[in-house]
Structure formats: C-alpha cells, structure tokens
Amino acid sequence: MAERLSAEARRQALGGLPGWTDVPGRDAIGKTFVFKDFNEAFGFMSRAALVAEKMDHHPEWRNVYKTVEVVLSTHDAGGVTARDIALAKAMDAIAG
Amino acid sequence: MAERLSAEARRQALGGLPGWTDVPGRDAIGKTFVFKDFNEAFGFMSRAALVAEKMDHHPEWRNVYKTVEVVLSTHDAGGVTARDIALAKAMDAIAG
Numbered sequence: 001m002a003e004r005l006s007a008e009a010r011r012q013a014l015g016g017l018p019g020w021t022d023v024p025g026r027d028a029i030g031k032t033f034v035f036k037d038f039n040e041a042f043g044f045m046s047r048a049a050l051v052a053e054k055m056d057h058h059p060e061w062r063n064v065y066k067t068v069e070v071v072l073s074t075h076d077a078g079g080v081t082a083r084d085i086a087l088a089k090a091m092d093a094i095a096g
Numbered sequence: 097m098a099e100r101l102s103a104e105a106r107r108q109a110l111g112g113l114p115g116w117t118d119v120p121g122r123d124a125i126g127k128t129f130v131f132k133d134f135n136e137a138f139g140f141m142s143r144a145a146l147v148a149e150k151m152d153h154h155p156e157w158r159n160v161y162k163t164v165e166v167v168l169s170t171h172d173a174g175g176v177t178a179r180d181i182a183l184a185k186a187m188d189a190i191a192g
Contacts, residue, residue: 038145038148038149038154039149042145042149045141046142049134049138052134053134053135053138058134058160058161059159060158060159060160061158061159062156062157062158062159063155063156063157063158064154064156065154
C-alpha cells in the first residue's frame, strides 16, 4: 500500500508540479484546470479517466463548462502519496 | 432565450423527475447518481457530455469514484428553465 509522503517529500513533489497546491483543511492536493471550452475540458477528463482507471487511482473532480477542479488524495492512506503525485503528473501531461 | 420556469411549472417538472430536487440556496436543480464503479460513473458522464454538447447546455457536476453529483441551471436565465428539465430527462435516460 502507498504510504503518505513526508512533509519534505510532498513539498519537493509540489515544487515540480506547477499549479498544484495543498487543499485547505484536507490532506490532499488540488489544481484547477481551465480550458478553451467544454469540448477541451471534457476531452481532458476523458483522457485522464482512462489513465486513472488504469492506475486504479481516481480523482475527485468538478467540471463547470471549461473548468475542471481536481482534488487528489489516497483514501486508503488517509493523505497524499506517490500515487497522487503520479496522477497529477499524468494530468499535467494530458492538459499539455 | 429560455425563460425561467414558474414555480408551478417547476414543481410539476420535478414531480416527473425522480431524485431531482431543488438545490438549497440556489435557483437550480440537482441529483446525485450512484453507479457500480468508476467505469459506470464515467461512462454515464461521457454519454451525458455528448448530449450536453449537442444541446449546448452543460451541467455542473462532481465525480468521486462511483458517484456523480449534478447541478443544472441556465446561466443566461438566472435559474431553472425547460433546457434544464430536458437535460435532466436525458441524464435519467442514460443512467437507465
């Protein structure tokens, strides 16, 4: 099972993930992606969904038209793990 | 442009839409769909996204694993219109 990242490991990981920040009041990281329109936003979600399903690690996310708010945390570990960092990186690569 | 439904028209429409309710504090309707797993939840979202794009009327929605929380309102009209009712019906049909 993935273990929660140390404060230092998390800080370092976030340093390499532009736009990702700690979610206030939760042991989670989050980012708001803004696209051109719904087509692009849902296209991003579709590609990210395939990656998430393959990783067996799923985001919490909210979509309003061209905006996608993502929150990542590892439920079993009660916090942020390497799996969240990996999914965050994959999402950034998809968003381009 | 679609006009906001009267209180009576909205009450009648919601009567025919099981699980859809007024969203507290907003002029909107909402429903939480619960599926078997992420595959089914995102499958629903994918089909609903195609319908929404075709209608040019998009939901606010939040997905956490097998759950999809949907909020519908017509921004231009500042409230619930026939377009929201039509999208709600389409989503129910997709969820089956």
